[in-house]
Amino acid sequence: MGVIETDDVAWMRHALRLAERAEALGEVPIGAIVVRDDRCIAEGWNSPIGMNDPSAHAEIVALRQAGRAAGNYRLIDATLYVTLEPCVMCMGAISHARIKRLVFGAFDPKRGAVCHALSLADASFLNHRVAWQGGVLEAECSALLKGFFKVRR
Numbered sequence: 001m002g003v004i005e006t007d008d009v010a011w012m013r014h015a016l017r018l019a020e021r022a023e024a025l026g027e028v029p030i031g032a033i034v035v036r037d038d039r040c041i042a043e044g045w046n047s048p049i050g051m052n053d054p055s056a057h058a059e060i061v062a063l064r065q066a067g068r069a070a071g072n073y074r075l076i077d078a079t080l081y082v083t084l085e086p087c088v089m090c091m092g093a094i095s096h097a098r099i100k101r102l103v104f105g106a107f108d109p110k111r112g113a114v115c116h117a118l119s120l121a122d123a124s125f126l127n128h129r130v131a132w133q134g135g136v137l138e139a140e141c142s143a144l145l146k147g148f149f150k151v152r153r
Contacts, residue, residue, distance in 0.1 A: 007038075008081070008103050008133065008136045009136060009137060011033060011035055011040075011079075011081045011103070012081055012083070012103065012105055012136045012137045012141070013137065014031075014033055014040065014043070014081070015031040015032055015033050015043075015058075015081045015082060015083050015105070016031060016083055016105070016137065016140060016141065016144065017031065018031025018032065018033065018043055018044070018045040018058070019031035019045060019046075019058070019083045019141070019144055020144070021045050022045035022046040022047070022058070023144070023148055025045075025047075025049075025050055026049060026050075027045065027046040027047060027048070027049055027050065028046045028145070028148065029045075029046070029083070029144045029145060029148050030045065030046045030057065030058040030082065030083050030084050030145075031043070031044070031045045031046075031058050031082070031083050032044045032045070032058035032059045032061070032062040032080060032081060032082040032083070033062060033080075033081050034062050034063065034065070034066035034075060034078050034079070034080050034081075034099075035078065035079045035080075035081065036066075036070070036075070036077060036078040036079070037077075041065075041066050041069045041070065041078070042062045042063070042064075042065035042066035042069055043062055043065065044058045044059065044060070044061025044062030044063075044064075044065060045058050045061065046058045046061075047061055055089065057086075057087065057089065057090050058082055058083070059080060059082050059086055059090040059093065059094065060089070060090060060093055062080065062082075063075070063080070063093055063094070063097050063099075066078065066097075067097070073096070073097060074097060074098045075097045075098060075099055075100075076098050076100060077100050078097075078099055078100060078101075079099070079100060079101040079102070079103060080094060080099045080101070080102050080103070081103045081104070081136075082102070082103075082104045082105070083104065083105040083106060083137075083141040083144070083145075084104060084105060084106050084108055084112075084141065084145065085104050085106065085107050085108040085112030085113070085114050085115070085116060085134060086102070086104065086112070086113055086114060087108075087111050087112070087113050088111075088113045088118060088120065090113070091113040091114065091118075091120040091121070092120075094130055095120070095126045095127075095128045095130065096128075098128050099130050100130070100131065101130065101131045101132070101133070102114065102121070102130050102131070102132040102133070103132070103133045103134075103136050104132070104133075104134050104135075104136070104141075105134075105135070105136055105137050105138055105140070105141025105142070106138055106141040106142040106145060107134055107135065107138070114132055114134065115132075115134065
């Protein structure tokens, strides 16, 4: 983990706005963006219900859009910002996309695959290592998720 940068906070706020959009659509409020050369090239929010697609996590939606925008599935020198620590599926896609840096908000002790349930960011069997920073706007990201689930339970 590194130092939280000012730009990280600004980009995470963008991802939080997308998470709020997911919540308005009845989806789990998670948002993601892909940034390259100091500009957002893709954005996504959780959409499995609306898309009838179990793989339509915010990260996957953003990575698909970024691949189309870049004309390449390899997103070298890109940073992915997401409001929750990615799951196993998303970490696999992040690795395959060759994302240079991952920045996330809330930690997910039960299912997080960066540094909690699994530590795929450091897995020796993957041929790509992604630098990562967790806890950017952690309180805001966590509060959005907790509020969503509190209403549903």
